[in-house]
Amino acid sequence: MLNFxxxxxxxxxxxxxxxxxxxxxxxxxxxxxxxxxxxxxxxFIIGVAGVLTRRNIIVIFMSIxxxxxxxxxxxxxxxxxxxxxxxxxxxxxxxFAVFVIVVAAAExxxxxxxxxxxxxxxxxxWVDEIDLLKW
Amino acid sequence: xxxxxxxVPLLPLIGAAINGLLGRKFRFSEQLIGxxxxxxxxxxxxxxxxxxxxxxxxxxxxxxxxxxTSQDGFSFNWIPxxxxxxxxxxxxxRDMDLxxxxxxxxxxxxxxxxxxxxxxAYMTVDPPRYALLNIEWSYQLDPxxxxxxxxxxxxGLCIFxxxxxxxxxxxxxxxxxxxxxxxxxxxxxxxxxxNFLMMFVGWEGVGLCSYLLIGYYFDRQEAANASRKAxxxxxxxxxxxxxxxFGIIATFGSAQYTEVFNQAKSxxxxxxxxxxxxxxxxxxxxxxxxxxSAQLPLHVWLPDAMAGPTPVSALxxxxxxVTAGLYMVTRTNVIFQHSQxxxxxxxxIGMATxxxxxxxxxxQNDIKKVLAYSTVSQLGFMFMAAGVGAFVISIFHxxxxxxxxxxxxxxxxxxxxxxxxxxxxxxxxxxxxxxPYTYWTFFAGWLAICGIIPFSGFWSKDEILWNAASTTQIxxxxxxxxxxxxxxxxTAFYMTRLMAMTFWGKERFLEHPAGGExxxxxxxAYDKGAAPHDAAAWSAGDRPRHEPGEHVGPVHEDVAHHxxxxxxxxxxxxxxxxxxxxxxxxxxxxxxxxxATIGGLIGIGPAFESVTGSKxxxxxxxxxxxxxxIVWNPVTREFNVPHDASHGAExxxxxxxxxxxxxxxxxxxxxxxxxPYGDTGFNLAHAVDNVTHKHSLxxxxxxxxxxxxxxxxxxxxxLFYRKSPRLPDIWAQRLRPLYAASYNKFWVDEFYGWAITRxxxxxxxxxxxxxxxxxxxxxxxxxxxxxxxxxxxxxVDKYFxxxxxxTIAAFxxxxxSPLLRAAQTGFTQNYALxxxxxxxxxxxxxxxxxxxxxxxxxxxxxx
Numbered sequence: 002m003l004n005f006x007x008x009x010x011x012x013x014x015x016x017x018x019x020x021x022x023x024x025x026x027x028x029x030x031x032x033x034x035x036x037x038x039x040x041x042x043x044x045f046i047i048g049v050a051g052v053l054t055r056r057n058i059i060v061i062f063m064s065i066x067x068x069x070x071x072x073x074x075x076x077x078x079x080x081x082x083x084x085x086x087x088x089x090x091x092x093x094x095x096x097f098a099v100f101v102i103v104v105a106a107a108e109x110x111x112x113x114x115x116x117x118x119x120x121x122x123x124x125x126x127w128v129d130e131i132d133l134l135k136w
Numbered sequence: 137x138x139x140x141x142x143x144v145p146l147l148p149l150i151g152a153a154i155n156g157l158l159g160r161k162f163r164f165s166e167q168l169i170g171x172x173x174x175x176x177x178x179x180x181x182x183x184x185x186x187x188x189x190x191x192x193x194x195x196x197x198x199x200x201x202x203x204x205t206s207q208d209g210f211s212f213n214w215i216p217x218x219x220x221x222x223x224x225x226x227x228x229x230r231d232m233d234l235x236x237x238x239x240x241x242x243x244x245x246x247x248x249x250x251x252x253x254x255x256x257a258y259m260t261v262d263p264p265r266y267a268l269l270n271i272e273w274s275y276q277l278d279p280x281x282x283x284x285x286x287x288x289x290x291x292g293l294c295i296f297x298x299x300x301x302x303x304x305x306x307x308x309x310x311x312x313x314x315x316x317x318x319x320x321x322x323x324x325x326x327x328x329x330x331n332f333l334m335m336f337v338g339w340e341g342v343g344l345c346s347y348l349l350i351g352y353y354f355d356r357q358e359a360a361n362a363s364r365k366a367x368x369x370x371x372x373x374x375x376x377x378x379x380x381x382f383g384i385i386a387t388f389g390s391a392q393y394t395e396v397f398n399q400a401k402s403x404x405x406x407x408x409x410x411x412x413x414x415x416x417x418x419x420x421x422x423x424x425x426x427x428x429s430a431q432l433p434l435h436v437w438l439p440d441a442m443a444g445p446t447p448v449s450a451l452x453x454x455x456x457x458v459t460a461g462l463y464m465v466t467r468t469n470v471i472f473q474h475s476q477x478x479x480x481x482x483x484x485i486g487m488a489t490x491x492x493x494x495x496x497x498x499x500q501n502d503i504k505k506v507l508a509y510s511t512v513s514q515l516g517f518m519f520m521a522a523g524v525g526a527f528v529i530s531i532f533h534x535x536x537x538x539x540x541x542x543x544x545x546x547x548x549x550x551x552x553x554x555x556x557x558x559x560x561x562x563x564x565x566x567x568x569x570x571x572p573y574t575y576w577t578f579f580a581g582w583l584a585i586c587g588i589i590p591f592s593g594f595w596s597k598d599e600i601l602w603n604a605a606s607t608t609q610i611x612x613x614x615x616x617x618x619x620x621x622x623x624x625x626x627t628a629f630y631m632t633r634l635m636a637m638t639f640w641g642k643e644r645f646l647e648h649p650a651g652g653e654x655x656x657x658x659x660x661a662y663d664k665g666a667a668p669h670d671a672a673a674w675s676a677g678d679r680p681r682h683e684p685g686e687h688v689g690p691v692h693e694d695v696a697h698h699x700x701x702x703x704x705x706x707x708x709x710x711x712x713x714x715x716x717x718x719x720x721x722x723x724x725x726x727x728x729x730x731x732a733t734i735g736g737l738i739g740i741g742p743a744f745e746s747v748t749g750s751k752x753x754x755x756x757x758x759x760x761x762x763x764x765x766i767v768w769n770p771v772t773r774e775f776n777v778p779h780d781a782s783h784g785a786e787x788x789x790x791x792x793x794x795x796x797x798x799x800x801x802x803x804x805x806x807x808x809x810x811x812p813y814g815d816t817g818f819n820l821a822h823a824v825d826n827v828t829h830k831h832s833l834x835x836x837x838x839x840x841x842x843x844x845x846x847x848x849x850x851x852x853x854x855l856f857y858r859k860s861p862r863l864p865d866i867w868a869q870r871l872r873p874l875y876a877a878s879y880n881k882f883w884v885d886e887f888y889g890w891a892i893t894r895x896x897x898x899x900x901x902x903x904x905x906x907x908x909x910x911x912x913x914x915x916x917x918x919x920x921x922x923x924x925x926x927x928x929x930x931x932v933d934k935y936f937x938x939x940x941x942x943t944i945a946a947f948x949x950x951x952x953s954p955l956l957r958a959a960q961t962g963f964t965q966n967y968a969l970x971x972x973x974x975x976x977x978x979x980x981x982x983x984x985x986x987x988x989x990x991x992x993x994x995x996x997x998x999x
Binding site for chain 1: 962972
C-alpha cells in the first residue's frame with residue numbers, strides 16, 4: 002500500500018541537483034532508517050518528560066499518546082526497512098501499529114472515564130494532589 | 137469318542153453359566169432352565185458312555201492304561217512350577233536300605249567286631265534330588281474314572297430330571313440349577329483329573345456347591361447353619377488332604393497320578409506300627425476322605441445337610457460327592473496298601489461308622505434323616521471294604537449304593553412332595569395306595585439295600601463282608617466282619633421300619649394333619665401335643681415357602697371332614713391328601729429302580745462260579761475285571777494285569793503265570809498265599825475253611841449268613857412296625873439308655889458343641905477381649921501420650937519460637953519502616969520516575985559493553 006504513495010512522496014521531497022527526481026525517488030523508495038528512529042526517540046523522550054513533569058492528568062494522557070506514537074513510528078519504520086531487505090513478513094509491524102492505535106483509543110476512553118470519576122470524588126485533576134497509591 | 141471327554145465336565149459348566157448368569161436377568165422360564173441343565177448333563181452322559189465304550193470295549197490301544205487328554209493336546213499347562221526338592225522319599229528309602237546293610241554286615245561279625253562297628257563310617261548322604269514340577273490341566277480316562285463318570289452323569293441325569301419336577305415353582309429355580317451344574321462340573325473334575333491338584337480343585341468345588349445347595353433355603357436359620365457346619369467340617373478333612381498332597385509332591389516330585397504311582401510301587405511296605413512317609417501321606421488322605429465321606433468323627437455334617445432340597449441330598453449327599461472319599465482312597469490304593477497301619481485304621485473307622493450310623497438310623501423319625509444315617513452307614517461299609525484291601529468291591533458298592541440310595545432319596549423326595557413338605561414318618565403311613573410308582577420303586581430300593589438276592593445291594597454288601605472275613609492284609613478281619621454283619625442287620629431293620637411307617641399300615645396323616653412344618657422342633661411340639669406351627673422359626677428339613685412366624689392355617693382335627701367340605705386344595709397344607717408326583721419325577725425313579733434291581737449283576741462274586749461258570753463272568757463288563765488294572769497287587773508289586781476280555785469269561789488272569797498268586801484283595805479263594813503283610817492273626821474264612829474242607833462251601837456259608845441277617849432284620853422290622861406296633865415302645869422302654877443314645881445321635885453334636893464350638897467361642901471372646909483391651913489400649917494409650925506431647929510442643933512453638941520470630945520482625949519493622957514509608961509517596965509520577973530511571977539503568981547495563989567501547993574510542997581519540 003505504501004508503494005502507492007512513493008511517487009507522491011518523491012514529488013514532495015524533491016532535492017536539488019542532477020537527476021534529483023531520480024535520487025528523490027531513490028530516497029523515498031529506500032528511506033534512511035536512522036532518521037525515523039531519531040524522530041521516534043525524540044517523541045518518546047518528549048512523552049516521558051511530559052508524563053514525569055506535568056501536573057494536569059489530561060496532559061499526562063496526551064504525553065502517553067506521544068510515547069505510543071513513538072513506538073508506532075518505530076514499528077512502521079522497521080516494517081518498511083525490513084520490507085526493503087525482503088526477508089521478513091513486513092506487514093506485521095504495520096498491523097501491530099494499528100493494534101497499538103486501537104489499544105490507545107481504548108486506553109484513552111477508560112482513562113478519561115477514570116479521570117471523570119476521580120474528579121467527581123476529589124474535585125481535582127492535578128496529580129500532585131492525588132496520593133491514593135499510598136494506601 | 138474318548139478324545140472328547142474334556143467336554144464332559146465342560147458341558148455342565150456351560151449350562152450352569154448360562155443358567156446362573158442369564159437366568160435371573162432374562163427371567164428364563166422353568167422349561168428353559170430345566171432344558172439347559174438336563175440337556176447339558178444328558179450330553180455329558182452320552183459322551184461318557186461313548187467314551188467308555190470306545191475305551192474299554194472296542195479293543196482300544198490305551199486299555200487298560202490311562203488315557204490322558206494331553207495326549208491329544210486337549211490340555212494346558214495349568215501350574216508351570218519350578219524345581220522342587222524331593223528328598224523325603226529318597227531319605228526314607230535310604231534309611232531302609234541302610235538298616236538292611238548294617239544288619240547284613242553285623243550278621244557276619246564276631247561280637248567284638250560288632251561292638252566296635254561304626255556304621256556311620258560308610259553312611260553317605262544322598263545329594264539333593266530335584267524334580268521339575270509342572271501341573272497340567274488334563275483329564276484322565278481310566279477304568280476308575282470311567283466308573284465314576286458314568287455314575288455321576290448317569291445318576292446325575294436322573295436326579296436333574298427329577299429336580300425339574302420337584303423344584304417346580306421355586307423362586308430360585310435358576311439358582312438351583314446353576315449350582316447343580318456347577319456341582320456336576322466340580323465332581324467331574326474331581327474324578328477325571330489326572331493329578332492330585334485337579335482332584336483337589338474338584339474336591340473344593342464340590343464342597344463349595346454342597347455348601348451353596350445345603351444353604352439353598354438360606355433365609356432359614358437352620359439351613360444356613362447346616363451349610364456352614366458342612367463347610368467347616370469339610371475344612372478339617374481338606375486340611376489333611378492338602379497336607380497329603382504336599383507330602384506327595386515333596387516325596388515324588390510330581391502330582392500326576394501315573395508318575396506318583398509308578399514311583400510309589402517300589403517303596404517298601406510299612407507294616408503295622410511303622411510310620412513311614414507313605415503312612416503319613418495316607419493318613420492325610422484318609423482324614424480328607426473322612427471329612428468328605430462323613431466318616432467318624434467327621435460325620436456330623438451329613439445328617440444336617442438334609443436341610444437342602446431333596447434332589448441335592450440324592451445327588452450330592454448320597455450318590456456322588458460323599459463317595460469322593462472312596463474315589464480318592466481307591467485312586468491312591470498303591471499308597472494305602474503300602475501302609476498296613478492305615479489299612480487297619482480305614483477298616484476300623486469304616487466299621488465303627490457303619491454300626492454307629494446304623495444304630496442311630498433305627499430311631500430317627502425324619503424320613504430324610506433316616507436315609508442320611510443310612511448313607512453314613514453305607515459309606516462305612518465302603519471304607520470297610522477299602523480297609524480290608526477290597527478296593528474294587530468298595531467302588532462296586534459305591535455304584536450300587538448310588539443307584540439304590542439315589543432312588544430312595546428321590547422316593548423320599550416324592551413322598552415329601554406328595555405329603556406337602558411333611559418329613560415326619562409318624563405322620564405318614566399307608567402311602568402305598570396314594571403313590572404307587574413311588575411305592576414300587578422304593579420297594580426295589582428297599583430290597584436292594586437290605587441285601588436280598590438278586591438286587592444290587594446284595595452283591596456288593598456280601599462281597600464286602602466276605603472280603604472282611606477273608607482278608608489277609610490286616611488283622612482283626614473277623615471283628616470287621618462281625619460288626620459289619622450286625623450293621624447289615626440294623627440296616628435291614630431300619631429300612632423295613634421306614635417302609636412300614638411310610639407306605640404301609642394306617643394312614644396316620646388323616647388323624648394328625650401333616651405338611652407344612654416338618655422339622656424337629658415340629659416333631660417335639662407334636663410329642664408334647666402342642667400346636668406345631670409356633671416352631672417355624674427353627675424349622676428343619678425340606679420346607680420351602682414358609683416364612684418364620686407365618687400362619688399356615690389352623691390344625692384341623694377332622695381332616696377328612698375338612699376336605700369333604702372344602703374340597704382338595706381348599707384351606708392350607710394341613711388339609712391336603714397325598715398325591716402321586718408328576719411324571720418328570722417318577723420316570724427317573726423307575727430308571728433308578730431298574731438299575732437298583734439289576735445293577736449288581738455286573739459284580740457277581742466268585743462264589744457263584746458253579747452257576748456262572750467263571751469267577752468273574754462277563755469280561756470287561758464285570759467290575760472286578762474292569763477295575764483290576766487300577767488296583768496294586770502287593771504280592772506281585774505291580775498293578776493287576778486285566779483279564780483278557782477277548783478270551784471270554786474263562787480266561788485266567790494273564791498275570792497268573794508270571795505272578796505267584798492273585799491279589800489278596802480278590803484272592804484268598806482256596807489258598808491263602810503268603811503276603812508281604814506277614815501273619816495277620818485269626819482269619820475267619822480260613823477257620824471256616826478248616827471246618828468245611830471245601831472253599832466254595834465256605835463262601836456259600838457266608839452268603840447264607842448275610843442273607844439270613846438281612847431276613848432277620850426285615851422280619852424284625854415287619855414285626856415291630858407292621859404286625860404289633862406296640863413292640864417299639866416296649867423295647868424302647870427296656871433298652872432305655874441305648875434308645876436314648878440312638879435317638880439323640882449319641883450326643884456327638886452336643887459333645888462337639890461343648891468340646892469344640894464352645895471352646896472356640898470362648899477363645900474368640902478371649903481374643904476379642906485381648907484386642908479391645910490390650911491392643912486397642914496400646915493404640916489409644918499411644919495416642920494419648922502423643923497428644924500430650926503435642927501440647928507441649930505446641931506451647932513451645934507458640935511461645936518460644938514464635939516469640940523469637942516476632943521479636944526479630946518487630947525490630948526490623950521499627951528500624952526500616954521510616955525509610956520505606958518515605959519512599960511510598962503515593963504520587964504516580966514518582967513511581968513513573970523510578971520506573972524510567974530503572975529503565976535507563978537497565979538500558980545502560982545492556983549497552984554497558986558498547987558504552988565502554990565508545991568511551992574508550994573517545995578517550996583514545998582524545999589522547
